[in-house]
Amino acid sequence: SQTIHQWPATLVQPVGSPLSLECTVEGTSNPNLYWYRQAAGRGLQLLFYSVGIGQISSEVPQNLSASRPQDRQFILSSKKLLLSDSGFYLCACVTGTNEKLFFGSGTQLSVL
Amino acid sequence: SQQGEEDPQALSIQEGENATMNCSYKTSINNLQWYRQNSGRGLVHLILIRSNEREKHSGRLRVTLDTSKKSSSLLITASRAADTASYFCATDEAYNTDKLIFGTGTRLQVFP
Numbered sequence: 001s002q003t004i005h006q007w008p009a010t011l012v013q014p015v016g017s018p019l020s021l022e023c024t025v026e027g028t029s030n031p032n033l034y035w036y037r038q039a040a041g042r043g044l045q046l047l048f049y050s051v052g053i054g055q056i057s058s059e060v061p062q063n064l065s066a067s068r069p070q071d072r073q074f075i076l077s078s079k080k081l082l083l084s085d086s087g088f089y090l091c092a093c094v095t096g097t098n099e100k101l102f103f104g105s106g107t108q109l110s111v112l
Numbered sequence: 113s114q115q116g117e118e119d120p121q122a123l124s125i126q127e128g129e130n131a132t133m134n135c136s137y138k139t140s141i142n143n144l145q146w147y148r149q150n151s152g153r154g155l156v157h158l159i160l161i162r163s164n165e166r167e168k169h170s171g172r173l174r175v176t177l178d179t180s181k182k183s184s185s186l187l188i189t190a191s192r193a194a195d196t197a198s199y200f201c202a203t204d205e206a207y208n209t210d211k212l213i214f215g216t217g218t219r220l221q222v223f224p
Contacts, residue, residue, distance in 0.1 A: 004154075036214070042217070043118075043200060045214075046214070057211070088152075090154055090155070092155075099143060099160060099204075100145065100160060101157060101202070102157070104154055105153065106152070106154050108152070
């Protein structure tokens, strides 16, 4: 079965600094990959999803971007963080004909 | 944007009681899923129901789907303190099964 690695678990960054969050998947190939953001006590907001290398669908472009340089690697980036970028970032994948999302353990980002 | 709205936002019950959560969505779907999230963790898949199904069971979970009303409910029977968590519904879109959108979630507290 697949495993999702997401790091770091916690990140504190100053406003205006860059961001790079990486997510890697093991145990499967050609997964659909997702980035979600969750504000404290709220639901999940879909940020980006990818159905293949180099293919990115953006739901909330704003200050963030995503890239998929390899089949099992999904990166979330920002050139300059805003206070509003704070939140819990979750990477998830769907594999093969299995329609269920498998989630990583998440990154709690605080922008100060 | 979020596809689903869930109610109640929060629910507190005693062990042994049943818990019912509802989810409404906006567009036509192929399937609807329910997930559970313990505080500060990634989400875990509970159950999937397809648009041509009306009811599905898994252990103490019972899910119903009414596509005419664009709504679903999750019933947890004989609740336990360990069921304390947030519960989310997630839907795809009929013409884009790769896009998975979550509802706002219900926070369930089960008191021993």
